[in-house]
Amino acid sequence: MNNSIRIIIGFVKKEFSQALRDPVMRVFIFVAPVLQLTIFGFAINNEFKNLKLAIFSDPTDVVARQLSDTMYSGGWFLPARPKGDAFQTLQSGRADAVLVMPRQGLTKTYAKNETVIQLLIDAKNATKARAIDTYVRSIVQKFVLDNLSGEKPSVPVVFDIRVLYNPTMETSIFMVPGIMTLIMSLITIIMVSMSLAREKELGTFETIIAAPIAKWQIIAGKAVPYMLIGLLDALIVLSAGVILFNVPIRGSLLFLITATMVFVTTTVSIGLLVSSIAQNQQQAMMGTFMFLFPAMLLSGVMFPIENMPAVIQFVAYFNPLMYYVKVIRNVMLKGANPEVVISCIAMLFAIGSIVVVATILRFRQKLN
Secondary structure: HHHHHHHHHHHHHHHHHHHHHOOHHHHHHHHHHOOOOOOHHOOOOOOOOOOOEEEOOOOOOOHHHHHHHHHHOOOOEOOOOOOOOOHHOOOOOOOEEEEEOOOOHHHHHHHHHEEEEEEEEOOOOHHHHHHHHHHHHHHHHHHHHHHHOOOOOOOOOEEEEEEEEOOOOOOHHHHHHHHHHHHHHHHHHHHHHHHHHHHHHHHHHHHHHHHHOOHHHHHHHHHHHHHHHHHHHHHHHHHHHHHHHHHOOOHHHHHHHHHHHHHHHHHHHHHHHHHOOOHHHHHHHHHHHHHHHHHHHHHOOOOOOOOOOHHHHHHHHHOOHHHHHHHHHHHHHHHOOOHHHHHHHHHHHHHHHHHHHHHHHHHHHHOO
């Protein structure tokens, strides 16, 4: 019995020694969980705040201005800068919702029992759309009761609501494009990082380095196959989303293809960068996990980024997943607003270029 215990203790010591002797693994084991817990604790928030609301009203309507101040003072809405008419403001992505006041003014229409307020909602995210509807109705009704009713009973305010981009407010139509992004990220980054790490463990990487081929050919030979696999997966996942979940494609396929090519190049480069640092498959898996888990939560797929603290939002601006999610949702659901799509592709290209350069420099250092 004592001998068995000694053997078990010996195995425990050996495993601890192997797991903890590598400084990189010690960081993964002890530091990464604290960092991730800190990020997730601040980032995960199911409440909808800081919603962008544009209000169209007659500048001379004092009561409408008071209602606008009330809408923005509650912490739920932020003022959105209008662009053109109400529909253009919503379609450009500058606002999550647009409130259009009666032309005759709130006071006059309320006195005639004819108060009709138009509310336009961007319903890509069905849950957010329902929250906006609830918030606006509650705030307006309370404002009317407190400021316009006087001695007479409160007259109900009629809302003319137009739900755009997802009229049936199906969650799947909003979630499927985001899930497509996550699937592509998982496949490309994990496959690339594990492939190179496996070659290091088997000793075949040294054979590749010793071969009479140029360094750029080695990098290209490693990257191109997985880029093609990523593009093929994107086509498969996109087709499945359209066929199985009836997700529409309302915008230009050119925008979608361009963004996908840039995004896949970026994710493959991230996988190569992780694998160039990792010494084995275990480190490669942990490094991939350290990037992917925060990147997924800060992509806007599951939790609204605008609800997160400013520091977390700043970090999210360097996340390629966030920009690709914006592009794919805008193209598929909103018809590809050029201002939004081009700016997101430009940011995605900038981040991708930085990652590609860092990967090439790291690989050259490794190959030398």
